[in-house]
Amino acid sequence: MNLDKHTRSLVDHLAAASDLDSAAAVLNWDQQTYMPPGGITARAEALATLSRLSHEITASNDTARLLDAAGDPEPGSDAEAVVRVARRDHERATKLPSRLVVETSRATTLAEPAWRQARADNDFDSLVPHLQKILDLQRETAEHLGYRDHAYDALLDRYEPGATKSRLEPMFEDLKRGTANVVRAVSTADDRTAPLHGAFDEGKQETFGKSIASAFGYDWGRGRQDRAPHPFCINFGGPGDVRVTTRFDPNRLSPALFATLHEAGHALYEQGVDPAYSRSPLAGGVSLGIHESQSRLWENVVGRSRPFWDHFYPRLRDAFPEAFGGTSPEDFYRAINAASPSEIRVEADELTYNLHVVLRFELEVALVEGSLAVTDLPDAWNAKMEEHLGITPKDNARGVLQDDHWAIGFFGYFPTYTLGNVLSVQLFEAALKGHPEIPTEMERGEFATLLTWLRENVHRHGKKHDPEALVENATGRPPDTAPYLRYLEEKFGELYDL
Amino acid sequence: MNLDKHTRSLVDHLAAASDLDSAAAVLNWDQQTYMPPGGITARAEALATLSRLSHEITASNDTARLLDAAGDPEPGSDAEAVVRVARRDHERATKLPSRLVVETSRATTLAEPAWRQARADNDFDSLVPHLQKILDLQRETAEHLGYRDHAYDALLDRYEPGATKSRLEPMFEDLKRGTANVVRAVSTADDRTAPLHGAFDEGKQETFGKSIASAFGYDWGRGRQDRAPHPFCINFGGPGDVRVTTRFDPNRLSPALFATLHEAGHALYEQGVDPAYSRSPLAGGVSLGIHESQSRLWENVVGRSRPFWDHFYPRLRDAFPEAFGGTSPEDFYRAINAASPSEIRVEADELTYNLHVVLRFELEVALVEGSLAVTDLPDAWNAKMEEHLGITPKDNARGVLQDDHWAIGFFGYFPTYTLGNVLSVQLFEAALKGHPEIPTEMERGEFATLLTWLRENVHRHGKKHDPEALVENATGRPPDTAPYLRYLEEKFGELYDL
Numbered sequence: 002m003n004l005d006k007h008t009r010s011l012v013d014h015l016a017a018a019s020d021l022d023s024a025a026a027v028l029n030w031d032q033q034t035y036m037p038p039g040g041i042t043a044r045a046e047a048l049a050t051l052s053r054l055s056h057e058i059t060a061s062n063d064t065a066r067l068l069d070a071a072g073d074p075e076p077g078s079d080a081e082a083v084v085r086v087a088r089r090d091h092e093r094a095t096k097l098p099s100r101l102v103v104e105t106s107r108a109t110t111l112a113e114p115a116w117r118q119a120r121a122d123n124d125f126d127s128l129v130p131h132l133q134k135i136l137d138l139q140r141e142t143a144e145h146l147g148y149r150d151h152a153y154d155a156l157l158d159r160y161e162p163g164a165t166k167s168r169l170e171p172m173f174e175d176l177k178r179g180t181a182n183v184v185r186a187v188s189t190a191d192d193r194t195a196p197l198h199g200a201f202d203e204g205k206q207e208t209f210g211k212s213i214a215s216a217f218g219y220d221w222g223r224g225r226q227d228r229a230p231h232p233f234c235i236n237f238g239g240p241g242d243v244r245v246t247t248r249f250d251p252n253r254l255s256p257a258l259f260a261t262l263h264e265a266g267h268a269l270y271e272q273g274v275d276p277a278y279s280r281s282p283l284a285g286g287v288s289l290g291i292h293e294s295q296s297r298l299w300e301n302v303v304g305r306s307r308p309f310w311d312h313f314y315p316r317l318r319d320a321f322p323e324a325f326g327g328t329s330p331e332d333f334y335r336a337i338n339a340a341s342p343s344e345i346r347v348e349a350d351e352l353t354y355n356l357h358v359v360l361r362f363e364l365e366v367a368l369v370e371g372s373l374a375v376t377d378l379p380d381a382w383n384a385k386m387e388e389h390l391g392i393t394p395k396d397n398a399r400g401v402l403q404d405d406h407w408a409i410g411f412f413g414y415f416p417t418y419t420l421g422n423v424l425s426v427q428l429f430e431a432a433l434k435g436h437p438e439i440p441t442e443m444e445r446g447e448f449a450t451l452l453t454w455l456r457e458n459v460h461r462h463g464k465k466h467d468p469e470a471l472v473e474n475a476t477g478r479p480p481d482t483a484p485y486l487r488y489l490e491e492k493f494g495e496l497y498d499l
Numbered sequence: 500m501n502l503d504k505h506t507r508s509l510v511d512h513l514a515a516a517s518d519l520d521s522a523a524a525v526l527n528w529d530q531q532t533y534m535p536p537g538g539i540t541a542r543a544e545a546l547a548t549l550s551r552l553s554h555e556i557t558a559s560n561d562t563a564r565l566l567d568a569a570g571d572p573e574p575g576s577d578a579e580a581v582v583r584v585a586r587r588d589h590e591r592a593t594k595l596p597s598r599l600v601v602e603t604s605r606a607t608t609l610a611e612p613a614w615r616q617a618r619a620d621n622d623f624d625s626l627v628p629h630l631q632k633i634l635d636l637q638r639e640t641a642e643h644l645g646y647r648d649h650a651y652d653a654l655l656d657r658y659e660p661g662a663t664k665s666r667l668e669p670m671f672e673d674l675k676r677g678t679a680n681v682v683r684a685v686s687t688a689d690d691r692t693a694p695l696h697g698a699f700d701e702g703k704q705e706t707f708g709k710s711i712a713s714a715f716g717y718d719w720g721r722g723r724q725d726r727a728p729h730p731f732c733i734n735f736g737g738p739g740d741v742r743v744t745t746r747f748d749p750n751r752l753s754p755a756l757f758a759t760l761h762e763a764g765h766a767l768y769e770q771g772v773d774p775a776y777s778r779s780p781l782a783g784g785v786s787l788g789i790h791e792s793q794s795r796l797w798e799n800v801v802g803r804s805r806p807f808w809d810h811f812y813p814r815l816r817d818a819f820p821e822a823f824g825g826t827s828p829e830d831f832y833r834a835i836n837a838a839s840p841s842e843i844r845v846e847a848d849e850l851t852y853n854l855h856v857v858l859r860f861e862l863e864v865a866l867v868e869g870s871l872a873v874t875d876l877p878d879a880w881n882a883k884m885e886e887h888l889g890i891t892p893k894d895n896a897r898g899v900l901q902d903d904h905w906a907i908g909f910f911g912y913f914p915t916y917t918l919g920n921v922l923s924v925q926l927f928e929a930a931l932k933g934h935p936e937i938p939t940e941m942e943r944g945e946f947a948t949l950l951t952w953l954r955e956n957v958h959r960h961g962k963k964h965d966p967e968a969l970v971e972n973a974t975g976r977p978p979d980t981a982p983y984l985r986y987l988e989e990k991f992g993e994l995y996d997l
Contacts, residue, residue, distance in 0.1 A: 020548035023541060024522045031525055039721030040740030043521060046778060047736060050518035054552060223537030238545060242538030280544060 002277050008080040011067040011087060016280040021055040023238030033229045034246060045110040052106035053099055060094035082465040086282040096145045105138045109410040116408035117230055123398040125379050132407060133375045136368055139412045153369045156413035160289040162467055166366060169416050172482055176355050179486040183493050184352060190497060193339040196332060199324040203249045209320045210261035217299060218452045219265050220272055231405055232260040234267035239279030243271040256348055259300050266299030267292055273460025288468040293421020294428055301351050302429045305337055312446035338496055342390035344399045352493050355422060360385040361415040369412060424472060426485040431476040500775050506578040509565040509585060514778040519553040521736030531727045532744060543608040550604035551597055558592035580963040584780040594643045603636045607908040614906035615728055621896040623877050630905060631873045634866055637910045651867045654911035658787040660965055664864060667914050670980055674853050677984040681991050682850060688995060691837040694830060697822040701747045707818045708759035715797060716950045717763050718770055729903055730758040732765035737777030741769040754846055757798050764797030765790055771958025786966040791919020792926055799849050800927045803836055810944035836994055840888035842897045850991050853920060858883040859913040867910060922970060924983040929974040
């Protein structure tokens with residue numbers, strides 16, 4: 002980065018907060034992968050202290066003084082972006098009392114294993130005290146952060162700077178209306194997923210998934226894959242250590258395979274950020290919506306496409322000859338794109354996925370505004386499942402307990418999944434317009450042109466541009482749901498002869 | 500802990516430093532087990548920041564003020580121990596400039612992978628710049644800490660409070676003189692280790708090693724075992740998460756087996772510290788000498804004894820029927836106790852092990868006082884090997900590069916291994932005196948009486964008593980080399996018909 006003396010001082014000062022956050026990320030990763038149960042008490046305290054110290058540095062008078070000294074650097078420069086992001090972080094931090102930061106960290110760390118246990122035991126009641134405490138802390142956080150229209154906006158803005166409830170609602174309405182006919186049509190279609198059920202050796206699943214991540218361009222010298230109850234991607238202070246996790250089902254191919262592609266998409270973003278931004282306010286992906294646009298692009302737009310499987314299906318057959326010996330490429334393609342209302346969000350098809358998000362968005366808005374009680378969540382969940390998807394989950398483990406987001410305090414996070422879906426298609430189409438050879442390369446198992454375009458237009462910028470500006474720079478237009486709706490209509494219209 | 504208000508405030512204040520140290524331990528563990536190569540730059544910065552902030556808290560005026568307020572609590576109380584240890588830590592921290600702490604952390608983090616590479620490549624020269632920098636930082640550290648007789652004492656005292664070079668020398672002399680005849684005798688004996696060479700499946704080695712650790716009493720709900728280039732034990736802020744690592748040789752049983760017993764011994768100590776001491780100055784083992792007394796007790800005094808193998812040898816034979824079908828229990832016992840000068844410290848027999856330590860002690864004293872240059876280390880190493888053990892290592896990888904201690908700044912650490920050997924026998928004899936049934940229990944694969952005695956007399960106290968006081972309380976006598984010398988003479992006299 003080409004920074005003036007004052008902005009450099011600001012960056013150097015804030016690097017300690019970045020280091021503390023990186024350390025916390027390592028502790029989080031460990032908690033979800035390898036930590037023995039006995040480690041949780043000390044882990045909660047260690048993470049609370051790391052959060053507190055990072056918060057204190059960000060909110061400190063020293064930071065305020067250095068921000069003042071940095072002034073208003075030239076628009077478009079790295080310095081300007083540093084000051085803009087650092088000022089936003091600082092202002093947000095000054096609004097939150099240290100005590101609230103510590104309590105939130107401790108409560109969410111302790112709730113994560115409680116959620117795991119509750120899901121394993123199908124026991125929602127055991128999670129209620131945790132959820133209640135975390136909801137209270139989130140509501141208090143929203144009041145401290147402040148908002149214009151709705152408390153939910155304050156929480157959402159942490160993940161998607163500039164997003165609000167009232168701007169999301171029309172997007173969700175468009176998607177619901179725009180896909181209603183197709184969803185109705187597929188709901189009555191026969192099940193096409195039989196080829197994906199069978200016996201799938203875990204080691205072979207892992208090897209095959211990794212081979213795709215490698216083909217995408219994931220650099221194993223700067224990452225690794227481990228197992229965790231919930232797949233995630235995490236990075237430790239720069240593009241040099243960006244890890245993913247997944248989980249395997251020995252009887253179903255899809256969950257681990259598409260989770261691997263999905264997390265690889267997140268990881269390619271983080272591995273592609275300009276290394277010069279490491280330990281600065283510009284390090285890392287700019288928002289969760291943009292992040293999800295990358296994961297969904299590789300998982301769905303690429304990973305559930307015909308050109309992609311033209312190359313990889315013969316290889317999949319070689320890895321699992323018994324399972325796929327009798328399945329034609331077309332039947333396989335139809336199986337991985339089978340659309341039908343289902344219980345689990347992360348395993349949902351592209352068409353019904355957003356309905357899972359709408360459900361969560363509506364419920365968390367109600368929780369935050371106080372119109373829904375934590376104890377009423379299971380009933381409300383099941384009612385919303387009926388309303389949006391026309392099914393009722395078998396039990397709470399496959400219903401309200403399936404995601405860990407609320408237990409770990411991620412209120413306002415879910416809508417970014419749908420934002421990501423929308424943007425994944427808008428970005429892919431822009432790449433395609435510049436490089437019409439991309440599908441032909443995909444048929445050869447090559448992704449360099451696509452990755453290079455994403456690196457150039459999305460990844461390398463880190464947090465330099467705000468999400469909307471990034472999309473506009475990359476595609477020439479502001480974020481828009483139309484391309485995504487068109488994509489869904491065409492894809493599923495063709496698949497289901499509509 | 501039963502603490503007055505002032506001491507409680509002191510403990511609460513210092514808990515943040517303890518949290519930072521716990522976080523650093525997780526980062527260290529990860530670096531040595533799972534971190535991809537690309538992670539090292541960010542990791543060095545994160546660890547440097549954690550070190551700096553922990554150091555700042557320990558050295559702070561707030562700590563000084565709280566120490567003053569705590570005054571001099573009643574002798575023998577927890578409060579008195581807290582104030583004594585916290586004062587020592589504070590005084591040591593105030594002597595070290597923050598810059599030196601940061602530079603040392605960064606340099607040692609970066610040197611660890613460099614050491615790994617240098618050993619793999621048998622390339623000492625590539626490590627020289629790292630070693631030189633770290634030696635300079637260690638010498639500077641010694642000058643800041645201060646000492647009466649020798650700079651080395653300042654470094655040693657970090658690991659073994661109260662120990663000095665001039666107090667170690669007679670111990671080493673006693674051991675050299677006391678074992679010279681036996682060492683000379685075994686040097687000409689035939690090799691007895693043939694039964695330990697063969698094909699040993701890694702998974703089976705792991706399962707067998709873990710079964711012994713379980714029998715000792717290691718609690719897997721509060722720990723785990725991973726693989727690392729150098730076996731170690733580490734804990735994260737209390738007895739709830741105490742992990743070990745090991746490494747496997749598919750052609751030799753001993754390295755992983757005895758490393759597992761050794762690290763389990765360390766881990767039993769940390770798992771046994773009073774949980775009330777967690778996040779306080781009294782958390783964790785009191786010194787490396789006492790720590791090593793525990794690891795060597797389980798590895799050698801227990802793990803290379805006849806009663807132990809009466810129980811475990813039939814089980815080992817079941818696990819590796821091809822390797823041990825034709826080996827009598829007595830031949831196996833003689834194989835694992837075969838004594839002979841050899842290249843690698845961690846694989847040395849009980850008799851010659853201390854000669855490896857003497858060599859390192861003499862070399863690191865010379866490095867610290869400036870009478871030996873880093874570039875001359877390989878020659879000096881080989882000369883000392885000739886002098887003390889009568890052999891010359893095959894290459895530097897099996898010579899001066901075998902240990903990572905100097906690369907990671909652990910000057911003054913090696914002598915604690917021999918202290919541990921000495922104390923392991925003194926403590927075991929005290930346990931035996933109180934509980935003569937211990938060997939009979941060992942023949943049944945039971946260790947509860949021994950572990951309970953160690954928990955009661957050593958483990959639970961954490962840092963409450965200084966090392967010498969701990970030994971005196973536990974055995975009724977100050978530390979003494981005589982029992983250890985007697986043990987070696989008897990054991991190897993019998994084994995080698997001397």
